[in-house]
Amino acid sequence: MSRDELLEFDEVVAAFDPVIGLEVHVELATLTKMFCACSTRFGAAPNSQVCPVCLGLPGSLPQVNGQAVESSIRIGLALGCSIATWCRFSRKNYFYPDMTKNYQVSQYDEPLCYDGSVEVDVDGELITVPIERAHMEEDAGKSVHVGSLTGRIEGAEYSLMDYNRGGVPLVEIVTKPVLGTGAGAPAVARAYVATLRDIVRALGVSDVRMEQGSLRCDANVSLMAKGTTTLGTRTETKNLNSLKSIEKAVRYEMCRQGAILAAGGRIKQETRHWHEDGSYTAAGRSKEEAEDYRYFPEPDLVPVAPSREWVEALRATIPAPPRERLAALREQWGFAEPEMRDVAAADAVDLVAATIAAGAAPQAARKWWMSELMRRANAAGLGLADLAITPAAVAQVQGLIDEGRLNDKVAREVIDAVLAGEGTPREIVDARGLAVILDTSALQAAVDAQIAGHPDVAERIRAGKTQAVGVLIGAVMKQLGGQADAASVRALILATLEG
Amino acid sequence: MSSLTSLTAARLAALIRTGEVSSEEVTRAHLDQIAAVDDRVHAFLHVDTDRALEVARRVDAKRRAGAPLGPLAGVPVAVKDLFAYVGAPTTCGSRMLENWCPPYNAAVTERVLAADMVILGKTNLDEFAMGSSTETSAFGPTHNPWDLARVPGGSGGGSAAALAALEAPVALGSDTGGSIRQPAAVTGTVGIKPTYGGVSRYGAVAMASSLDQPGPCARTVLDAALLHQVIGGYDPRDATSIDAPVPDVVAAAQSPDVAGMKIGVVKEFGGEGFEPGVERRFHEAVAALAGAGAEIVEVSCPYFPLALGAYYLIMPSEVSSNMARFDAMRYGRRVGDDGTRSVEDVMRASRGAGFGAEVKRRIILGTYALSSGYYDAYYGSAQKVRTLIIQDFRAAFSTVDVLMSPSTPTTAIRIGEPLTDLMAGYKADLCTIPSNLAGIPAGSFPAGLSDNGLPVGVQVMAPVLADDRVYRVGSALEALLEPRFAPLTKEAR
Numbered sequence: 001m002s003r004d005e006l007l008e009f010d011e012v013v014a015a016f017d018p019v020i021g022l023e024v025h026v027e028l029a030t031l032t033k034m035f036c037a038c039s040t041r042f043g044a045a046p047n048s049q050v051c052p053v054c055l056g057l058p059g060s061l062p063q064v065n066g067q068a069v070e071s072s073i074r075i076g077l078a079l080g081c082s083i084a085t086w087c088r089f090s091r092k093n094y095f096y097p098d099m100t101k102n103y104q105v106s107q108y109d110e111p112l113c114y115d116g117s118v119e120v121d122v123d124g125e126l127i128t129v130p131i132e133r134a135h136m137e138e139d140a141g142k143s144v145h146v147g148s149l150t151g152r153i154e155g156a157e158y159s160l161m162d163y164n165r166g167g168v169p170l171v172e173i174v175t176k177p178v179l180g181t182g183a184g185a186p187a188v189a190r191a192y193v194a195t196l197r198d199i200v201r202a203l204g205v206s207d208v209r210m211e212q213g214s215l216r217c218d219a220n221v222s223l224m225a226k227g228t229t230t231l232g233t234r235t236e237t238k239n240l241n242s243l244k245s246i247e248k249a250v251r252y253e254m255c256r257q258g259a260i261l262a263a264g265g266r267i268k269q270e271t272r273h274w275h276e277d278g279s280y281t282a283a284g285r286s287k288e289e290a291e292d293y294r295y296f297p298e299p300d301l302v303p304v305a306p307s308r309e310w311v312e313a314l315r316a317t318i319p320a321p322p323r324e325r326l327a328a329l330r331e332q333w334g335f336a337e338p339e340m341r342d343v344a345a346a347d348a349v350d351l352v353a354a355t356i357a358a359g360a361a362p363q364a365a366r367k368w369w370m371s372e373l374m375r376r377a378n379a380a381g382l383g384l385a386d387l388a389i390t391p392a393a394v395a396q397v398q399g400l401i402d403e404g405r406l407n408d409k410v411a412r413e414v415i416d417a418v419l420a421g422e423g424t425p426r427e428i429v430d431a432r433g434l435a436v437i438l439d440t441s442a443l444q445a446a447v448d449a450q451i452a453g454h455p456d457v458a459e460r461i462r463a464g465k466t467q468a469v470g471v472l473i474g475a476v477m478k479q480l481g482g483q484a485d486a487a488s489v490r491a492l493i494l495a496t497l498e499g
Numbered sequence: 500m501s502s503l504t505s506l507t508a509a510r511l512a513a514l515i516r517t518g519e520v521s522s523e524e525v526t527r528a529h530l531d532q533i534a535a536v537d538d539r540v541h542a543f544l545h546v547d548t549d550r551a552l553e554v555a556r557r558v559d560a561k562r563r564a565g566a567p568l569g570p571l572a573g574v575p576v577a578v579k580d581l582f583a584y585v586g587a588p589t590t591c592g593s594r595m596l597e598n599w600c601p602p603y604n605a606a607v608t609e610r611v612l613a614a615d616m617v618i619l620g621k622t623n624l625d626e627f628a629m630g631s632s633t634e635t636s637a638f639g640p641t642h643n644p645w646d647l648a649r650v651p652g653g654s655g656g657g658s659a660a661a662l663a664a665l666e667a668p669v670a671l672g673s674d675t676g677g678s679i680r681q682p683a684a685v686t687g688t689v690g691i692k693p694t695y696g697g698v699s700r701y702g703a704v705a706m707a708s709s710l711d712q713p714g715p716c717a718r719t720v721l722d723a724a725l726l727h728q729v730i731g732g733y734d735p736r737d738a739t740s741i742d743a744p745v746p747d748v749v750a751a752a753q754s755p756d757v758a759g760m761k762i763g764v765v766k767e768f769g770g771e772g773f774e775p776g777v778e779r780r781f782h783e784a785v786a787a788l789a790g791a792g793a794e795i796v797e798v799s800c801p802y803f804p805l806a807l808g809a810y811y812l813i814m815p816s817e818v819s820s821n822m823a824r825f826d827a828m829r830y831g832r833r834v835g836d837d838g839t840r841s842v843e844d845v846m847r848a849s850r851g852a853g854f855g856a857e858v859k860r861r862i863i864l865g866t867y868a869l870s871s872g873y874y875d876a877y878y879g880s881a882q883k884v885r886t887l888i889i890q891d892f893r894a895a896f897s898t899v900d901v902l903m904s905p906s907t908p909t910t911a912i913r914i915g916e917p918l919t920d921l922m923a924g925y926k927a928d929l930c931t932i933p934s935n936l937a938g939i940p941a942g943s944f945p946a947g948l949s950d951n952g953l954p955v956g957v958q959v960m961a962p963v964l965a966d967d968r969v970y971r972v973g974s975a976l977e978a979l980l981e982p983r984f985a986p987l988t989k990e991a992r
Contacts, residue, residue: 052603056824058596058704059583059605061737091820093869097842102823159842161828294869296878299709299817301738 004280007258009183009251012223015262018185018254019231021220022129024173024196026206027139027213028071034138034169035062035105042212046144046162054167056100061300064089068136068169069112069304071205073311075171076113076134078199078318086305087112089136089298094291097159098140100166106137108295112304118199120191121323122184124341129192130176141166177220177231185221185254190247193217194347198322210241217246221253223261232257233267237281239274242383243347249274252281329353333362342370348384354391360398368394372415389418396425404485410434434483440492443476443484447492450475461497469493503528504665508574508722511668515573518562522555522573526617529575533619533666541641542651542661544580546620547587551575558615570749571725572615577667579658580621581628582713583702584608591704592626592636595831595853605702606737607671607713607730614729619667622657626855627822628678628706630654631927632912635857640914643686644985645953649911652682652927658716659686663985669726670716675706676810677907677931679714680943684906684956687945687983689723689973690716692931694964695938696741698727699734707817708739710810710935720944720973724752727966743964751967755978758792762972763899767803768930774909776949781905784946784957787979788972798899800891805884806933811925812868812881813936819865822858825850889937896962901972904930906943906956930958940966944973948983 012018033040036053052060073083090108116131142165147157173196181188197208197215208215222234235253240246257267272281319325326349330340333356343352348369355365369384373394377384397414400406406414406429417428428434450472451458460468469490476489503511503525514520530548537543558573578584581591583601590596604612611618625635633641633656643651644664651660658670659682672679674692683690691714698713705711715726731745764785769778789795827833827849828842835848854862868877895902907927916923934941940963943956957976961968 052601055829057601057603057830058589058591058599058824059581059601059702060603061701063736063738093820093823095823095826095843095846097826097828100824100829102826103820292871294820294866294871294874296816296820296869296874299707299739300705 004256005259005263006252006255007262009255011262012254012258013183014226016223016225016232016254016258017179018181018250019222019224019234020175020178020181020185020189020250021234022175022178022189022192023218023220023236024193025216026075026171026173026200026208027215028068028169028171029204029206029214030065030067030071030169032065032067033167034065034068034136035167038167040168042207042214044164046160047164049164050166054100055163062105062298064301064304065169069306070314071169071203072112072134072136072171073306073314074203074205074318075173075200076116077311077315078203078321079113079116079118079131079134079173079196081113081116081131081134083306083311084110084112084114084304085308086110086303088303089301090295091298092137093294096140097161098143098166100141100163104138104140105298105301106172107135111135112306118192118195119321119323120188120195121341121344122187122191124337127181127184127188127191129178129188132174132176134171134173137170137172139165139168139170186247186251189219189250190243193246194243195322202319202322202325210243216240219246219250219253221250221257222267223254223257225261232261233269235267235270235272235281237272237274238284239276241274241276245274245276248279249281252279256281333366335362335366339366346370346374346384351384351391355394355398358392358395360395364398365391365394368398372412376415376419387419388421389415393418393425400425400429404488405429406434407482407485409482443480443489443492444496446476446479446484447472447489447496450479451493451496458497461494466494504532504668506668507719508571508668508717509719509725511574512571512725515558515562516568522558522562522617523552525573526551526555526575526619529619529665529667532664536644536664537666539642539647540644540660540664540666541639542622542657542664542666543577543620544590544592544623544636544638544657545587547618548620550586551617551619554612554615554617558617561615569614569616569729571669571729573617574669575617575619575667576611576726577619577622577658577661577670578608578611579624579655579670579672581624581673581704582608582671583704584618584621587621589621589704590638591628592624592638593853593855593858594637595825595827595849597637597832599830601702603702606699606734608702610730611671611726616729622655622661622670624657624678625654626858627704627818628654628673628675628711629818629857629861631677631681631924632914633657633660633682634914635855637855642914643911645686645911646986648913649953650685650914650916652685652907652911654678655682655690655716656686659683659688659690662686662688662716662718668718669722671713671726671730672716673703673706673711673713674931674935675710675712676814676935677928679716680931680941680956680958681907681927683716683943684958685911685954687954687956687985688716688718689720689942689944690714691723691727691942691966691969692934692940693727693731693966694741694940695935696737696739697745697940697964697966698730698732699737699740701734701736705817705821707814708821709817710814712935720970720977721749721752723942723973724748724970741964746964746967748967748970751970752974754971755974756791757788757972757975760793760901760972761899762788762793762795763798763895763902764795765803765902765904765930766797766799767801768904772908772926772929773905774949776951777905777907777909777955780946780949780955781903781957784976784980785903788975791975791979793975796899798895798902800888800895800902800933802884802887802891803933806888806936807925807929809881809884809888810928810932810936811864812877813885815861815865816868816878816881817865818858818861819863819869822854822862825853827853885936888933892933892937892939892960892962900961901968902960903972904958904960906930906958910949910951910953910955934960939963940969942969942973944976945980945983946976947980954983954985
């Protein structure tokens with residue numbers, strides 16, 4: 001595949017104003033599907049969670065899942081949306097084997113939630129992203145393409161269908177066009193989705209896990225020549241499986257479209273796919289004509305008319321926005337603003353909170369996640385939450401340090417062993433005999449030996465040059481194979497020399 | 500015991516309950532009648548002989564053991580072949596579903612089984628209920644027992660013909676634009692379309708979801724009411740089902756008293772296009788009701804003439820979407836899957852081969868009506884007309900208790916006629932369509948014979964959830980007018 005010409009990002013934002021629009025699908029964590037009583041559990045054997053309704057068998061009829069409506073209203077309220085007093089489902093008609101009825105039950109011109117906004121913190125700057133609507137719909141089944149190298153349909157020998165996901169409730173959240181973000185557009189797109197994810201997670205209505213597909217994002221990007229007010233032709237990029245890929249894809253599309261426009265070309269309105277491996281977008285299968293979904297009100301369902309009492313009762317259950325929660329936690333933990341921002345940006349707030357809850361001091365918990373563990377996650381190309389270590393284990397490591405049983409160096413070894421799956425920190429310390437030497441007589445013997453071996457250094461310390469103690473500490477630690485607590489060694493050396 | 504087949508369901512149930520006859524004898528008599536006449540009538544697509552006898556014997560055993568029995572226990576029933584019934588094919592009269600056996604029961608199937616009724620088999624229909632003659636069935640037309648060269652109406656011609664030919668005492672139908680009432684009219688039987696939402700649609704293969712309504716077919720008003728009571732009532736699996744008690748239709752069917760009742764005659768349904776014999780029988784029926792003390796007034800429903808046009812936009816729009824699931828991927832007839840073709844090509848080939856001309860015509864019509872750029876002009880306008888028709892009914896029912904009209908403009912037409920004159924076929928539903936658009940209950944009752952010796956039906960329409968009024972007027976008509984039987988029926992008696 002020939003790669004697209006790209007314009008330098010700086011040149012793009014010098015000549016154009018980017019406009020972004022984001023469509024996020026959130027899979028609701030209801031026990032049952034949108035229109036039937038089948039389980040929504042992720043990872044079950046293919047086609048083991050299906051019934052006549054979600055298989056669209058002739059004669060079957062949908063029934064609305066009240067819990068899904070409630071979760072959708074709560075999402076709408078958390079996004080500051082108005083909740084419709086009366087709205088209907090519509091059928092979106094198109095043929096595809098992952099849709100058992102060859103229409104998707106969705107909402108069209110009467111969404112349940114509309115006109116909201118989300119405050120997004122981008123490097124300390126607050127940006128308001130306007131929300132157009134949040135509506136309910138059912139998910140499609142999953143195609144498994146067999147025989148192609150990429151797992152995509154192109155080149156596949158055949159395809160298998162798994163309808164377990166078919167009919168799982170979705171909420172689609174659509175922003176209005178976001179203008180005026182300039183060079184910040186990619187970061188705003190990323191921060192918006194991260195904020196949305198945090199808001200939905202705090203509601204407890206979805207797992208919002210991008211890698212499992214319970215949060216999916218499509219990014220619309222267009223460019224407007226500086227000084228004009230007409231929106232440019234947009235592209236819609238799909239297959240964005242991480243926050244990072246959202247940012248990169250928006251940036252890529254800006255540079256790709258910039259190159260085309262700068263060369264006097266025209267942007268084709270199309271759906272593009274993000275290719276994570278090569279970090280580029282490519283056009284999807286081009287359609288000769290625009291899709292006409294022939295929406296019309298779903299006659300098998302009655303309108304949804306949430307009472308104002310119900311909506312107000314649900315409003316009372318909406319937790320504070322994540323931004324306010326962060327401010328409260330920062331206060332509680334005594335973090336500096338940049339420290340808290342880093343933790344939030346690294347998606348580590350919940351990990352740090354859980355580590356603190358498991359007994360670690362706030363700063364210790366932050367340091368572990370933001371330095372040692374961050375380094376390891378980056379090296380492995382993983383998110384912090386994906387590391388094979390629990391907040392409880394991190395707290396336990398810190399506990400062992402606080403008890404004086406581990407020093408920082410050995411603690412790092414223990415962390416590596418936990419990540420390698422060798423057990424809990426205590427188990428590893430016991431199994432490997434890694435605990436620092438607490439036996440005072442053994443420590444004293446080593447200290448005495450090194451003082452004797454470095455008479456000149458000992459003399460300088462006695463003369464008041466206490467910074468020279470480092471040399472002796474290093475020597476003692478070396479003799480003990482690192483298995484001593486440096487602070488205890490230092491205290492013991494000084495006490496010995498004074499005595 | 501062939502005379503068992505000419506008894507009413509109510510009488511059969513009483514005989515079975517007291518042990519004078521067994522359900523097995525009754526069932527066998529009907530199976531024998533099917534064997535004797537159905538090669539000429541072709542009312543059935545599938546006769547479920549073994550299971551019918553087995554169920555009948557089970558009901559008999561239950562009776563002997565003293566277990567409580569429902570009002571129609573042991574009585575055979577024929578089921579239109581668009582209701583899912585586990586263990587038998589549900590074809591909808593289409594090649595597409597020729598061998599499809601549903602893994603679940605329709606709500607009405609479940610309810611007749613729970614009432615200890617005996618399902619004889621599945622009856623013929625226009626393909627996916629799209630037609631007014633039963634001729635669009637992929638498995639050949641059903642013949643009208645009054646004149647085998649004529650159609651029994653449609654789409655539920657199989658159920659109506661089975662009743663007229665004494666192959667079953669009662670049957671299940673479904674009515675989208677007249678599919679229960681119009682066949683009842685042209686076969687001299689009783690057919691009721693209940694209030695929309697009065698009988699669950701769950702498991703009834705959809706034609707046009709906002710119009711479809713399952714209902715009872717019978718030879719007498721009481722039998723229809725008894726079956727209505729068995730199948731009616733709230734079902735949470737159908738979101739459009741009404742959570743309200745079933746109107747007391749059985750009591751109404753036994754109350755032929757119309758004294759003081761105000762009956763409106765729809766002004767718009769008569770004159771040009773109506774067979775004189777049909778109009779004469781209709782006016783005689785109205786006069787008989789007047790003679791029994793009813794007050795008759797003429798009522799104008801100015802938007803009714805637009806109903807047919809609105810119907811032929813709304814119905815195909817829903818059809819185009821409802822038929823989409825038949826893509827041969829998960830069930831149904833698959834054509835052209837030789838391992839080299841794409842999914843789209845196999846879908847196209849299968850739909851091309853599986854659907855008949857009338858189904859395709861409606862899919863194309865509906866797809867067009869819903870297309871962007873045409874939606875407002877077609878589907879949108881049709882919905883506005885639908886609202887105006889609801890308002891016509893509301894205005895009429897503010898002054899009268901029920902409305903009446905002929906059920907159909909003509910008596911049964913000859914086999915072959917509607918297919919050569921499409922509009923004539925569509926116009927067969929002229930009088931029945933408004934009640935589907937408004938969701939109100941309506942029934943067709945026998946009103947004697949036209950000049951050509953063929954049966955005429957008159958229609959009674961009532962407000963939403965006033966199904967009992969339909970039955971009350973029906974039972975009065977039954978008492979006032981001389982009952983007639985099809986020649987094939989006489990032969991069997």
